[in-house]
Amino acid sequence: MSRIIDVFVDFFFPNICVICGKNTNNTKSSVCHTCIQKIDYIKTSHCVTCYQPLPDGGAHCWQCKRTKYHFEIIIAVGKYTGILRELILKFKEKDFLKENLGEILLNALKSNLNIDKIDYIVPVPLSKKREFYRGYNQAMLLAEYISGKTGKNIIVNNLIRVKNTKAQYELNREERLLNLKDVFELKEPWFFKNKSIVIIDDIATTCSTLEECSRVLKKSGAKNVYGLVLARD
Numbered sequence: 480m481s482r483i484i485d486v487f488v489d490f491f492f493p494n495i496c497v498i499c500g501k502n503t504n505n506t507k508s509s510v511c512h513t514c515i516q517k518i519d520y521i522k523t524s525h526c527v528t529c530y531q532p533l534p535d536g537g538a539h540c541w542q543c544k545r546t547k548y549h550f551e552i553i554i555a556v557g558k559y560t561g562i563l564r565e566l567i568l569k570f571k572e573k574d575f576l577k578e579n580l581g582e583i584l585l586n587a588l589k590s591n592l593n594i595d596k597i598d599y600i601v602p603v604p605l606s607k608k609r610e611f612y613r614g615y616n617q618a619m620l621l622a623e624y625i626s627g628k629t630g631k632n633i634i635v636n637n638l639i640r641v642k643n644t645k646a647q648y649e650l651n652r653e654e655r656l657l658n659l660k661d662v663f664e665l666k667e668p669w670f671f672k673n674k675s676i677v678i679i680d681d682i683a684t685t686c687s688t689l690e691e692c693s694r695v696l697k698k699s700g701a702k703n704v705y706g707l708v709l710a711r712d
């Protein structure tokens with residue numbers, strides 16, 4: 480029932496903020512400026528490799544000190560808390576959040592990486608089953624937005640999921656890594672040789688999905704792989 484009301488509200492009041500209910504003063508925006516500002520952004524004091532917040536300072540988190548990842552770095556907008564968490568959860572049902580979330584993701588990318596260095600943008604593929612039920616892949620929508628604003632080509636249907644997996648949030652760290660073993664493959668591996676790639680997902684928790692995608696890309700000769708996510712959990 481609430482879904483029906485949601486659809487009704489979205490249709491007749493398109494410029495109402497999905498978080499606080501106030502007018503966004505912009506028909507293109509689904510979130511008001513005040514709510515966007517209240518996101519728990521990660522700006523300073525984070526791990527230089529995986530963007531994990533480090534309130535006590537230091538360059539690397541304990542995990543990155545003992546792990547050699549295949550990605551160069553991960554870039555995140557903010558912590559998976561408060562408004563950002565709410566927006567990501569709503570993004571699973573409302574594809575029109577693409578513009579707002581795409582914009583904050585683009586800002587995070589620009590302030591952490593020289594865009595000239597990037598060749599391709601690749602969204603993390605969703606399982607066919609999950610994409611069918613949701614109607615879209617959020618990572619794909621974000622990748623489309625970034626591609627549109629930067630002019631970088633987005634590559635889809637090359638990095639593919641060859642196995643359906645359990646949802647990662649149901650599992651602990653070790654189970655997550657096992658769950659993803661041999662899940663991703665490249666259809667045309669030669670395509671990424673010597674290229675620098677930004678892979679996009681909505682959340683990084685243990686970084687195991689981004690790591691597994693990076694491993695496959697690096698095995699095929701990719702030069703640099705950067706992970707870009709909305710939230711670092």
Ligand SMILES: [Zn+2]
Nearest residue numbers: 496499511514
């Ligand atoms: Zn608001």
Ligand SMILES: [Zn+2]
Nearest residue numbers: 526529540543
């Ligand atoms: Zn780290």
